[in-house]
Amino acid sequence: MSDLQPRKDLLDIESLSLEEIEYVLNNAVPFKQLFQRSVKKVPTLRGKTVLNLFYEPSTRTSSSFEVAASRLSADVTNFAVGSSSVVKGESLLDTIETLQAMRSDYIVIRHKGAGVPGIVAKHTNASVLNAGDGYHAHPTQALLDAMTFREVCPDYAGKKVVIVGDILHSRVARSTSTLFHKLGIEVGVLGPGSLIPEGRHDFMQRLASWDDVFDWGPDAVYLLRVQLERQEGQFFPGIAEYHKMYGLNSGRLSQMRERGTWLMHPGPVNRGVEVTDEAMGYEKSLISTQVENGIAVRMAVLHWLKPETQQD
Amino acid sequence: MERLFKNASIARADSPELEKADVLVGDDGVIKEVGKDIAGDAVSDCAGCVLVPGMFDLHVHAREPGAEHKETLATCADAALNGGITGLVLMPDTSPPIDTGNLVKSLQDLVFEASPIPMLVAGCLTKRREGEKLAGFSGMANRGVVMLTDSDRTVPCPDLLRRCMEYARDFHLVVTSHCDTPALTKAGAVNEGRVSYQLGLPGIPAISQEIAIDRDIRVAQHTGAKLHLQQISTAHALRAISDAKATGTNVTCEVSPFHLLLSEDDIEDYNTAYKLDPPLRLPTDRDALLKGLLDDTVDAIATNHAPHTEFEKAADFASAPFGVAGLETAVLSLYDRFIKNGVFGWDLLIRKYSVAPREIVGQRPVAIQEGEKANFFVFDPEGETKVDAGYLKTKSHVSPFLGKALAGAIRETVLG
Known part of the structure; x- marks a missing residue:
């Protein structure tokens, strides 16, 4: 004890x-x-x-x-x-x-x-x-995220996680990134400039594109839920464009598969927005584990x- | 009854030096004599104390009529006197809003009954402060309003603002703006930046105030109207005002003691006493405001005394109303931080919080000299004031300074 x-x-x-x-x-x-x-x-x-x-x-x-x-x-x-x-x-x-x-x-x-x-x-x-x-x-979300990541990466210190989406309005991003940072995990962020605030944590490294993300080489990709009702038209032009720029499409998924990158999401997911149907069946998806944890x-x-x- | 203030030090607008003297106030309330070794009855020993001319606050929400549960004219007057303030301007955002000559008259009647100090009336720029149609300027002007403002609502339409200024010019009335761009402020609660991100609160960007200031200054330049800008909160806004003054624009501005003393870094534990409009900004902004006060870019200090009940302010930060009571902590907090530490002297405080604000609304300055009505307060620099229910006269016991001890004490405010 x-x-x-x-x-x-x-x-x-x-x-x-x-x-x-x-x-x-x-x-x-x-x-x-x-x-x-x-x-x-x-x-x-x-x-x-x-x-x-x-x-x-x-x-x-x-x-x-x-x-x-x-x-x-x-x-x-x-x-x-x-x-x-x-x-x-x-x-x-x-x-x-x-x-x-x-x-x-x-x-x-x-x-x-x-x-x-x-x-x-x-x-x-x-x-x-x-x-x-x-x-x-959202501290219990952060704790369950850390538990989930540690299960698949027991030597987690120095590993990298990229959080994709709306950093501005996300309590999940705030808490989870803070906890990851405390555990020595590097945190990158990807998303439209209108949703990545200037006042964010210093340790959040801004990545410009998925190409950048893959160059950076994260061990896990953490997708945030897009709050459609709140953001469409205000912070980015529309779902189609968001999906094109930041969504996890099949091309990006196959790159993740090649690299063995884990996939996380706090749920509930918007299929067709931040993920495709295909990604939901991804063998390295930790989404159900997150729920259980x-x-x-x-x-x-x-x-x-x-x-x-x-x-x- | 005659009163003699013995062995005092007298503060003046034109010198940082205090003058040692006795002050004799006649039974008519007029200062009979200022000098050495005056004899008399009813002596107040003021050894070690400073006599300071009464302050004047350009920006007060006394809440009457309409929200007497927050404050009344009577409690507001008590608070003002308790804080060394002997005159003020009432914002017109009451219920109903003060937007006609008749309403001005009604409010003046209420003031006459409730307040021993002058409370001058500001009238609305637009009917019901709705930002759509001009309010009745001539009726209000005839009743003696000293400024026109929609209070914390900035006139949204630049064309309407232009017509307001053109029309106000004919009455030689100053147009006062709270400088806010609602489309940028939205439901913001704190300065947008590091702190809004960390607290997870919607932010109010600095450009919300700065754009409004730029616009208001340009419209004032175009129309030649007199413009007064309230509650300046950023370094950039101050630069814009400084530039405008350099080109001869008829513009004045105020800052609050809170913005001079505090920054967003001081907001702790979601304490809604720090929820102000405009929000507390960066430490660099706070320091720029002090510099602006010292170099005369800032014309006046004004509290934006905005009382709410403790219950109303006990809501969560984003839902709580903006503003706190300010009249009773203004002089004390500025003394505690600046005068006591030699950052500036009583002379600067008197210029910025007694002389200039009176001048902006066309009032004579007050001074401690023979032939003038007594209008000063007795300040004890060795005293200490605990800001608590025992001290505060305002109904609103909500303040960033609540529970704190400030250096100095206002022993009494003397009015002829």
Whole structure:
């Protein structure tokens, strides 16, 4: 057992020490092994309650947390926050008061406002797990990405990952790149100039084209989801052009195949935009592994965090 | 009742040196005598204290009428006096917006009842601040508005802005602009750059203010109108203003104490007290603003006192409203950082925050001399002010300085 300081909340990657990162990633491994057994449940969090609070629509992440919590034998409540009830009506402080009164031990929160999980964390005894806030952070995504990459590249330090797509609006890009950087993995970025902000992390090396990417020689290509509704016409002319410039088409896929490059994506994918159908069947795609590791990592995080709700 | 301020040091606009003197204020509120060894009753011992002419704030949102839960004229006046400010200009973005002569008159009546200090009224440039049709300038001018502005909404259409300026010129009214390009600002919350990226908040690019300034200056040059630019926040904007002044453009500008003291690097933990309009910019911008203040590119200091309730500001950063209370921390924070450390003297603060702002809206300067009405505050440089509920008179206890101790204390503000 490690002598880590207990931690109440997981809000971002920046505040995690390398030791803490190792602790979570290492603990996720036995949880993952559990999934091969017929009984996938352990009693770790029996009697504890986990509240899933998603202010933005999400099926994957909320289900992943739900599965993770129930495999730890916690009771899970999905607090239904219709997107309409959030509009204007109840303020954040009122919501927090309601949450505090429910006496949950863990609150999993996704919110469009950057920093909201931090505000909630400050006002509750429960452990708060940030499941995505605005463009700011998505720490469990970063942890599952790191776990996935380490499985295929055990000597990960000095390896290279290129993140392709919308860096500007992506909390995944922020958190995952920060974690990769902490682990000594080099991070490149590829995307239209309108979506690669000047204020990005210094360690993000901008690559100009797929040719550049292949010259650079990444060990994995990490495609981001294109937020069609938000970006088309505003940041790039259209889907066809995006696909032509930045999509993973069959030519690029065959280059990846030749080089043995891994493929990652946080999901859900837009077929025909950032990937082709063909790429979805790519033998070195880690997309399903990411989903599976997501559950293991979230179990490890729930197991690790210490709510201040217990009297004992 | 006569009052004698004994053993004081008197600050003036024209000299960095403080003058040791006693000040006798007559029972009519007029300064009877400034000199040595004056005798009298009702003595306030001011040894070690500085008497400073009352400040004047060009940019205040007192929220009345319409949003009295945030601030009222009465609480705003209390806050002003608490902060050494003895006159101010009210922004017209109330509910209803002040866009007719009758509304100006109603507001002046409210001020008369609620406030011991002059609160001059600014009128809207366009009806209901909607940026579509000219407001009734002549009616407002007849009632004595001192400037025309749509407050934090920049007139979007350059043609309408041009007509506003041409029309305002006839009334010798200054046109005041908040300098923002809404199409660039969008739903931004902080300066666009490293910090907006790290916090994952939508950014407001510097060019949002700079383009508006360039445009407003060109329209002012074209029309010959008097232009006042509010809340300058970037080095580039300041250069544009400096260039315009060099070619004889009739333009003045203000900066806030917050932009002189803080930068985006100070925003911590999504604290919405740092959410200002325009946003806090880079440390290099902050330093350029100070330089501009010292070399006279910046004409005036103005707080943009924009009170909101703590509850309203407790929203998440992107959703919280812009602005914080500023009247009670302006003098103290500038003293704490600059005057105390010898960066500039009381004379500069008086020029920028008492003389120039009054001049911009056609008011006489105030000074501590015989024959003038008493209009000064007693400042104790050895004191310390904890910015908290015990100190603040504004309804809005939201400030980047909340909970902090600032050097110096304003013992009282004396009005004749």
